[in-house]
Amino acid sequence: MKLADGIRKHGFRKWYERELLNSHAHLVLTFFCVIGLFAAFEALGRFRSMSDQLTDLVAILLCAVIGLWALRRYLALLMHAEATAHQADCPSCKAYGRFKLANDTGAERQQEDRTAVCCSKCQHRWTISG
Numbered sequence: 001m002k003l004a005d006g007i008r009k010h011g012f013r014k015w016y017e018r019e020l021l022n023s024h025a026h027l028v029l030t031f032f033c034v035i036g037l038f039a040a041f042e043a044l045g046r047f048r049s050m051s052d053q054l055t056d057l058v059a060i061l062l063c064a065v066i067g068l069w070a071l072r073r074y075l076a077l078l079m080h081a082e083a084t085a086h087q088a089d090c091p092s093c094k095a096y097g098r099f100k101l102a103n104d105t106g107a108e109r110q111q112e113d114r115t116a117v118c119c120s121k122c123q124h125r126w127t128i129s130g
């Protein structure tokens with residue numbers, strides 16, 4: 001979910017929590033794929049027929065591809081959430097994560113990679129990239 005949509009729908013703290021949960025779900029998937037890889041390599045030596053060995057090789061390939069994709073996704077989601085969280089301090093009053101989307105007016109219109117926000121405590125405005 002894009003940052004502006006997530007903040008608008010859930011607020012920053014919930015958006016951040018959801019991003020972390022989503023990223024760690026991908027880490028769990030990576031862990032399951034590693035277990036699948038170990039099991040498939042263990043079974044590879046026990047299968048005698050060619051069809052069983054081919055099926056096991058397909059399982060190894062699937063576990064490796066899905067595991068690498070899940071690991072990449074885990075790191076991307078985690079890095080995005082952390083990079084955004086490091087910009088969540090209000091530059092004026094240092095309140096963490098207490099902001100809402102700034103109104104889209106004139107030059108502060110929401111851009112693709114930058115989100116204009118407004119502090120809920122002191123009304124200071126700044127942009128968050130990501």
Ligand SMILES: [Zn+2]
Pocket residue numbers: 090091092093094095119120121122123124
């Ligand atoms: Zn503030």
